[in-house]
Amino acid sequence: MTTTVDTSLPERFRALEPWVADWDLATRVERYEKRLSKTIDELQDFYDAIAPLAEEAIAYLDTRDVNALSDEDTRLLRLLYSMIIVSYPVNIFKQPRIPDSGAAFFDTAVEPAL
Template sequence: MANVFPAGFGELEPFAGWAIQGERARYAKRVSSTMEELQAFYDVAYPLLERNTAYLEKVTLDQISDEDKYLLWAFCSLVTIAFPVEAWGQPRVPDSGPSSIDAVVEPAV
């Protein structure tokens, strides 16, 4: 089976399902996941944040590979789940009822 992420990020392979393009899709994954799933991804991805940032700073967007896109999207998912893991202890915003986030425009990658 081929790797989804660039060499050096093998720890993330079990979490390839978090490499999601689009803010709406990442939010939907967050609110449909359990805290155990969020925590497991966070525990593996967060320690890689500095290495990921250093790696992606060397990648140009006009030459970005699929593996690099997946890495970028996985770390966008990390941003999406960080506050629920670190502060709320639940996937949804506390006391927010059925509210949701709707991105009108997405960055192009």
Template sequence: MSTTTLPDTFRDLEPHVAEWALPTRQERYDVRLSKDIAELERFYDAVAPHAEAAIDHLNGFDLADLPEPETRLLRLLYSLIMVSYPVNIFRQPRIPDSGAAFFDTTAEPAV
């Protein structure tokens, strides 16, 4: 029995699944806030080079009927998006000059 949780092509990303392939935006945002910028950069640098191939792979599936490995891959991409601004623009996990502002998600997109 395999312990792979992602499609075979993306097995290099397995170390990030447990922490980053989370089902809700709020969970992904909470992880982002719990990390320092170096940890966010490591995740970003590991996943970003695979993003285009991951999108191409996922385009071959119906979003409403994704198999579990593809769902996890999609969630990793969601997390990549979640950390892209802190890594590339803010240079910190929180939005600068936002004080105690935070997001409360009241509904998640259907996936």
């Protein structure tokens, strides 16, 4: 008897499974809000997990048709988008918010089609 296991990421990137629940977010607004809800240590942990696999994940996704991504591939792409949103606070700001921005925020009128 064969059993199939339903997974949420392509096999090569399954080490990132613990991050899917928090960071598989469909819009930039959701990703930014998530970033602001996390501590810098939590952001650093996520970044440290995904950054070493980022180039390989991009190369993998480049072999796919962006207009026909599987659910697994879409999750991986969204994790990469989240990594980008997290990269600035981790590498530059050293805090979740933009320094000296007070209560300011930015909003997007239109999300990229995917």
